[in-house]
Amino acid sequence: MIRTTHMEVFNLRDFEDVAREKLDPVYYDYFASGAQDEVTLAANEAAFRRLALVPRILRGHGPPRLAGSVLGCESSMPVLLAPTAFHRLAWPSEGEAATARAAREAGVIMIAAMLSTITIEEIAAAGGTLWFQLYIQPDLGFTESLVRRAEAAGCRALVVTVDSPALGRNERGDRNDFHDLPPGIFCANMRGSGRSDGRNDGHVRQVSLSPEISWRHVEWLRGVTRLPILLKGVLHPADAAQAVSCGVDGLIVSNHGGRQLDTTPATIDRLPVIADAVGGQVPLLLDGGVRRGTDVVKALALGASAVALGRPVLWGLAGGGADGVAQVLSLLRRELENALTLCGADSPGALTKDQVVG
Numbered sequence: 001m002i003r004t005t006h007m008e009v010f011n012l013r014d015f016e017d018v019a020r021e022k023l024d025p026v027y028y029d030y031f032a033s034g035a036q037d038e039v040t041l042a043a044n045e046a047a048f049r050r051l052a053l054v055p056r057i058l059r060g061h062g063p064p065r066l067a068g069s070v071l072g073c074e075s076s077m078p079v080l081l082a083p084t085a086f087h088r089l090a091w092p093s094e095g096e097a098a099t100a101r102a103a104r105e106a107g108v109i110m111i112a113a114m115l116s117t118i119t120i121e122e123i124a125a126a127g128g129t130l131w132f133q134l135y136i137q138p139d140l141g142f143t144e145s146l147v148r149r150a151e152a153a154g155c156r157a158l159v160v161t162v163d164s165p166a167l168g169r170n171e172r173g174d175r176n177d178f179h180d181l182p183p184g185i186f187c188a189n190m191r192g193s194g195r196s197d198g199r200n201d202g203h204v205r206q207v208s209l210s211p212e213i214s215w216r217h218v219e220w221l222r223g224v225t226r227l228p229i230l231l232k233g234v235l236h237p238a239d240a241a242q243a244v245s246c247g248v249d250g251l252i253v254s255n256h257g258g259r260q261l262d263t264t265p266a267t268i269d270r271l272p273v274i275a276d277a278v279g280g281q282v283p284l285l286l287d288g289g290v291r292r293g294t295d296v297v298k299a300l301a302l303g304a305s306a307v308a309l310g311r312p313v314l315w316g317l318a319g320g321g322a323d324g325v326a327q328v329l330s331l332l333r334r335e336l337e338n339a340l341t342l343c344g345a346d347s348p349g350a351l352t353k354d355q356v357v358g
């Protein structure tokens with residue numbers, strides 16, 4: 001159990017307090033913040049609190065089974081690690097390698113961020129099942145070289161982030177004048193060769209979040225890889241339907257943890273309309289504000305195959321490296337098991353949408 005001078009952790013929120021105590025305040029703000037007024041950041045958690053769970057009774061079964069698979073990848077519970085950038089700001093010695101080790105030991109899928117601070121090959125050396133998150137770069141030759149590296153490293157799916165035609169306006173970052181990584185920490189995957197402009201020093205300014213990225217690029221990507229492709233950042237049912245028509249294999253209902261367009265709705269509030277639009281043709285995942293086993297249960301009941309965790313993983317990492325992340329995952333697993341049991345469900349698939357009321 002991670003303990004600091006005056007804190008013990010009993011749940012995922014407690015880890016934020018530990019991390020705040022340990023982190024440089026500028027890095028804490030980078031991890032914790034949302035865009036502008038942070039309306040969406042707050043809405044994600046508030047929406048989970050607003051929804052109520054209706055248990056079913058007298059089901060007479062054993063302990064719930066949490067294990068299952070998503071897009072052919074086994075997972076010990078329906079929880080993935082969402083892609084988050086710059087893990088060496090939280091755990092300088094190892095960064096993403098510590099996160100990957102904890103995910104492997106917990107038997108869950110880690111979505112490695114393109115903007116990791118060690119390379120995808122180094123993460124793969126530490127990790128179990130990995131998916132690779134991609135911001136499609138206008139330099140398609142470079143983008144393809146990243147895809148080939150992810151494939152060669154053994155990544156089992158590509159997660160294309162589509163909510164970032166520009167960077168969200170982060171005022172905590174502006175106030176802290178935090179616009180680049182400190183010396184010695186880089187966007188490690190961006191340092192490789194293969195860029196048509198020859199720039200390869202891994203500085204954040206080399207990353208392009210471009211409004212030119214379109215469905216044409218998704219079609220292009222579909223043609224260059226056989227890996228399953230998920231789009232991350234889908235909130236509109238028409239986009240969800242178009243993604244399925246484009247041959248996309250899965251969707252992540254996400255508002256980037258409230259870091260991109262502020263005042264977008266909470267993800268859990270968008271899940272039902274997206275689930276209706278997709279009609280079970282591809283798996284749906286959800287992230288944003290998942291902090292409790294009951295949150296996971298609500299998302300599963302409303303149509304998600306699994307959820308992804310963003311900040312709590314960073315808090316665990318900052319608190320204790322791989323051990324801290326392991327503890328976050330183990331706390332959530334225990335809560336999920338308990339919540340499923342109390343809901344009368346022997347597995348995630350036994351939940352029904354009428355068990356969530358608004």
Ligand SMILES: Cc1cc2nc3c(=O)[nH]c(=O)nc-3n(C[C@H](O)[C@H](O)[C@H](O)COP(=O)(O)O)c2cc1C
Nearest residue numbers: 031082083084085113161256257287288289310311
């Ligand atoms: C510090 C930080 C960095 C992030 N970096 C990325 C990233 O590089 N790529 C991406 O697609 N999403 C990124 N995200 C968004 C997460 O993948 C995820 O959507 C979000 O954190 C989920 O919300 P939660 O933090 O409330 O769990 C980042 C989020 C945070 C907090």
Ligand SMILES: CCCCCCC(=O)C(=O)O
Nearest residue numbers: 085115167204207209259
């Ligand atoms: C132009 C670099 C942007 C880094 C964004 C990483 C991210 O998605 C986030 O912080 O959120």
